[in-house]
Amino acid sequence: MTANLVLLRHGESDWNRKNLFTGWVDVDLTETGEAEGKRGGELLREHGLLPEVVHTSLLRRAIRTAQLSLDAADRHWIPVKRSWRLNERHYGALQGKDKAAVRAEFGDGQFMLWRRSYDIPPPPLADDDEFSQARDVRYANLLTSVPRTECLADVVARLLPYFYDSIVPDLRNGTVLIAAHGNSLRALIKYLDGLSDAAVVSLNVPTGIPLRYELDETTLLPVKAAEYLDPDAAEAAIHAVANQGK
Numbered sequence: 001m002t003a004n005l006v007l008l009r010h011g012e013s014d015w016n017r018k019n020l021f022t023g024w025v026d027v028d029l030t031e032t033g034e035a036e037g038k039r040g041g042e043l044l045r046e047h048g049l050l051p052e053v054v055h056t057s058l059l060r061r062a063i064r065t066a067q068l069s070l071d072a073a074d075r076h077w078i079p080v081k082r083s084w085r086l087n088e089r090h091y092g093a094l095q096g097k098d099k100a101a102v103r104a105e106f107g108d109g110q111f112m113l114w115r116r117s118y119d120i121p122p123p124p125l126a127d128d129d130e131f132s133q134a135r136d137v138r139y140a141n142l143l144t145s146v147p148r149t150e151c152l153a154d155v156v157a158r159l160l161p162y163f164y165d166s167i168v169p170d171l172r173n174g175t176v177l178i179a180a181h182g183n184s185l186r187a188l189i190k191y192l193d194g195l196s197d198a199a200v201v202s203l204n205v206p207t208g209i210p211l212r213y214e215l216d217e218t219t220l221l222p223v224k225a226a227e228y229l230d231p232d233a234a235e236a237a238i239h240a241v242a243n244q245g246k
């Protein structure tokens with residue numbers, strides 16, 4: 001027996017469209033993003049992958065993508081659980097900045113270190129910055145303090161406790177959908193696929209295309225390579241994410 005886990009990055013957001021670093025800034029989906037969410041749900045239905053429970057971040061773009069896709073799959077009624085631990089990586093002082101402008105100002109090398117290196121965070125975001133989450137009520141009860149910046153290693157450290165404690169028990173009871181973000185999903189894929197710190201640098205996750213994992217029922221590790229439910233669309237979209245800011 002195996003357990004099914006489906007990972008879904010939110011559809012295109014306003015700031016994806018504008019090519020801005022987003023992180024914890026709570027931007028909405030574009031119309032394209034809404035259509036991607038719906039299409040994601042249709043793919044779930046076509047593949048008979050009907051989730052019993054959905055986990056999302058606390059950010060609107062992931063929450064709405066989950067709702068749109070579950071509605072399209074006629075699973076709008078399933079239980080939902082949310083955690084800040086599934087949020088996008090906090091992008092520090094880069095939040096709200098244009099990706100191409102940052103690349104032009106700091107150069108390719110620094111841009112890619114901030115964007116994809118495993119353990120180098122961008123500079124921290126000041127608490128009085130308009131894009132800070134330091135006083136956001138939804139994070140008032142965090143056990144740790146609200147991040148001012150994060151590298152991918154920080155995301156792995158805050159995401160895995162949630163995976164073990166909240167997602168693993170649900171995986172033992174049926175198909176689980178996680179609607180989250182490019183970098184929080186990179187952190188989870190790193191764990192599931194056993195990617196090295198070096199290998200995760202070149203991993204990119206497309207928006208709105210469900211990624212299916214079949215997991216061993218005991219170890220809850222993949223029994224085979226994960227599959228995008230629309231592989232051709234995924235390949236093109238992965239390429240586009242990798243080239244953002246160029």
Ligand SMILES: O=C(O)[C@H](O)COP(=O)(O)O
Nearest residue numbers: 020021022023088115182
């Ligand atoms: O937070 C962001 O800007 C994006 O959702 C992810 O961006 P990245 O692909 O540049 O890490």
